[in-house]
Amino acid sequence: MILRPVTRADIPTLFEIRLAVRENAMTAADLAANGVTPAAVAAMLATTAAGWIADADAGFAIADAEDGSLFALFIRPACEGRGLGLALLRQAEAWLASQGWREAWLLTGADPALRAQRFYRAAGWRVAGGAPSGEQRFTRALSRPLRGVP
Secondary structure (H helix, E strand, O other): OOEEEOOHHHHHHHHHHHHHOOOOOOOHHHHHHOOOOHHHHHHHHHHOEEEEEEOOOOEEEEEEOOOOEEEEEEEOHHHOOOOHHHHHHHHHHHHHHHOOOOEEEEEEOOOOOOHHHHHHHHOOOEEEEEOOOOOEEEEEEOOOOOOOOO
């Protein structure tokens, strides 16, 4: 499994992956209405966020050091079940810890039957209540990386 940092050139691929998912599906117009545009993602990545893309564009994650959040984690449907999501999640957690965060948070769909909810619970995240947007908030305590370990 190969994870590499996201570059500005990857942004169209990130949106392609995001629009391909089966659960928590959104259109480009839905994303834009929520402020998620290629320009906004580029600005995040240039300032407060970092992202990683997995195995020849199979999935991606973005974490934001401004607020300690996992901003995005999506896998192409044809690439699910390979462990890519967990690898990306752990990379984002480690990066947030390296940025000084002791706890990370994320939002996902509120329906407990969603695979995302099961995935995050199995990965050690806990439900921390609802969000004003109607989504479910999850949090996870982060371990600080050892000195000299990336």
